[in-house]
Amino acid sequence: MSTELPGAGVVVTGGAGGIGSALARRFAAEGARVGVADLDPQACQAVADEIGGVPLPGDVASEGGVQALVEAAREALGSIDVFCANAGVAPTGGPEAAEDAWAGAWEVNVMAHVRAARLLLPDWLDRGRGHFLAVVSAAGLLTSLGSAPYSVSKHGALAFAEWLAATYRHRGITVQAVCPQGVRTRMLADTGPAGQLIMGESAIAPEQVADSVLEAWPDGRFLVLPHPEVADYYAARATQNERWLGGMNKLQRKIEDALG
Numbered sequence: 001m002s003t004e005l006p007g008a009g010v011v012v013t014g015g016a017g018g019i020g021s022a023l024a025r026r027f028a029a030e031g032a033r034v035g036v037a038d039l040d041p042q043a044c045q046a047v048a049d050e051i052g053g054v055p056l057p058g059d060v061a062s063e064g065g066v067q068a069l070v071e072a073a074r075e076a077l078g079s080i081d082v083f084c085a086n087a088g089v090a091p092t093g094g095p096e097a098a099e100d101a102w103a104g105a106w107e108v109n110v111m112a113h114v115r116a117a118r119l120l121l122p123d124w125l126d127r128g129r130g131h132f133l134a135v136v137s138a139a140g141l142l143t144s145l146g147s148a149p150y151s152v153s154k155h156g157a158l159a160f161a162e163w164l165a166a167t168y169r170h171r172g173i174t175v176q177a178v179c180p181q182g183v184r185t186r187m188l189a190d191t192g193p194a195g196q197l198i199m200g201e202s203a204i205a206p207e208q209v210a211d212s213v214l215e216a217w218p219d220g221r222f223l224v225l226p227h228p229e230v231a232d233y234y235a236a237r238a239t240q241n242e243r244w245l246g247g248m249n250k251l252q253r254k255i256e257d258a259l260g
Contacts, residue, residue, distance in 0.1 A: 010035065021206070026207075036056060060087050092147050125172075136179050
């Protein structure tokens with residue numbers, strides 16, 4: 001059963017911009033008590049002030065950072081009923097990407113989720129309820145041309161969310177994975193011409209992602225797809241894999257031709 005938002009204590013990581021701030025605004029509008037967590041203290045404070053929430057500046061790229069966030073959120077909110085693991089990084093490149101790029105993607109996009117769940121689950125299981133919302137990306141269902149670290153880590157994030165759902169659903173834990181394609185955020189802008197070529201035309205506003213989350217909230221469905229066509233791509237990947245890979249490689253060649 002999904003968590004009732006009025007009065008709920010909600011933490012949103014990466015909450016100072018993009019999808020995170022859109023979700024923070026929507027949760028607050030629904031009556032939740034929202035903790036806005038972000039690396040940028042000033043932006044974090046600004047969003048918290050706007051929505052009547054609590055600023056929780058900090059870095060989720062380490063075990064200590066996640067622990068500090070959870071402790072601060074519990075002190076400020078009284079309880080954490082919903083944890084929205086939204087913070088993410090998308091370094092470009094393939095195997096040649098630097099070790100710290102790969103490590104950073106793994107720490108933020110995967111281990112921040114694992115570490116938060118490790119700290120939250122004992123209380124949630126005792127209470128028989130809790131809600132883990134993982135903002136994953138369609139890259140976790142498909143792939144992300146131009147960024148192997150992002151694609152690989154987002155597959156890991158989805159795998160962990162699936163594991164949580166399969167393991168704890170019967171004990172009152174709701175897990176949802178939000179998997180949009182292009183969203184008009186700074187992350188998309190940072191992908192440059194390649195990202196615009198792949199996702200520019202279909203990119204949606206962060207508020208549309210938040211709308212999709214709230215629409216899917218009552219039934220607690222696992223996959224939240226702000227771009228419905230992703231379901232068809234995901235099915236094709238599973239059932240027509242060679243054809244799907246061929247199509248992705250054709251898109252890669254199109255990108256290379258366009259970029260010279």
